[in-house]
Amino acid sequence: MEVVLLENIKNLGQIGDIVKVRRGHGRNFLIKYGKALKASKESIDIVNKKKYTLNQKNLELKKDAKKIFDIINNTNYKFSKRAKENGELYGSIKPVELSKAISSAKKIEIKPSQIDVGKEIKKIGTYEIRINLHAEIQGKIHIEVVKEEEKPKT
Numbered sequence: 001m002e003v004v005l006l007e008n009i010k011n012l013g014q015i016g017d018i019v020k021v022r023r024g025h026g027r028n029f030l031i032k033y034g035k036a037l038k039a040s041k042e043s044i045d046i047v048n049k050k051k052y053t054l055n056q057k058n059l060e061l062k063k064d065a066k067k068i069f070d071i072i073n074n075t076n077y078k079f080s081k082r083a084k085e086n087g088e089l090y091g092s093i094k095p096v097e098l099s100k101a102i103s104s105a106k107k108i109e110i111k112p113s114q115i116d117v118g119k120e121i122k123k124i125g126t127y128e129i130r131i132n133l134h135a136e137i138q139g140k141i142h143i144e145v146v147k148e149e150e151k152p153k154t
Contacts, residue, residue, distance in 0.1 A: 065134035
């Protein structure tokens with residue numbers, strides 16, 4: 001399936017590019033969320049006419065992402081979790097939890113889908129997490145996972 005992109009998408013293309021994607025990705029993600037139009041003569045003409053406004057919108061998004069980048073890049077967060085003796089956590093730290101921690105600490109909204117954890121965080125230690133703020137802007141945060149102090153049984 002060929003689509004015309006309405007925004008810059010990492011590893012896919014720039015605004016106005018005609019790219020070939022799998023049908024499911026095109027229909028269920030790109031077209032559904034307004035990131036692309038199905039490629040046809042009419043849609044290509046529409047995108048070419050709207051290209052200037054789309055580029056302006058993209059610049060605004062990039063500017064907002066840069067502001068967020070300046071706030072959160074290279075910040076440190078500490079998580080206290082229950083863990084076994086060997087350092088394995090009971091459960092794991094997921095992007096939703098990281099998103100809530102950033103939002104409460106910095107008063108900005110980061111969607112869990114923007115957080116790239118890589119492998120699941122299942123052990124005590126320090127980790128570097130990548131935050132995808134824009135197709136061209138990625139920030140990093142550092143998290144430290146420590147063992148939660150056990151409460152004495154009374």
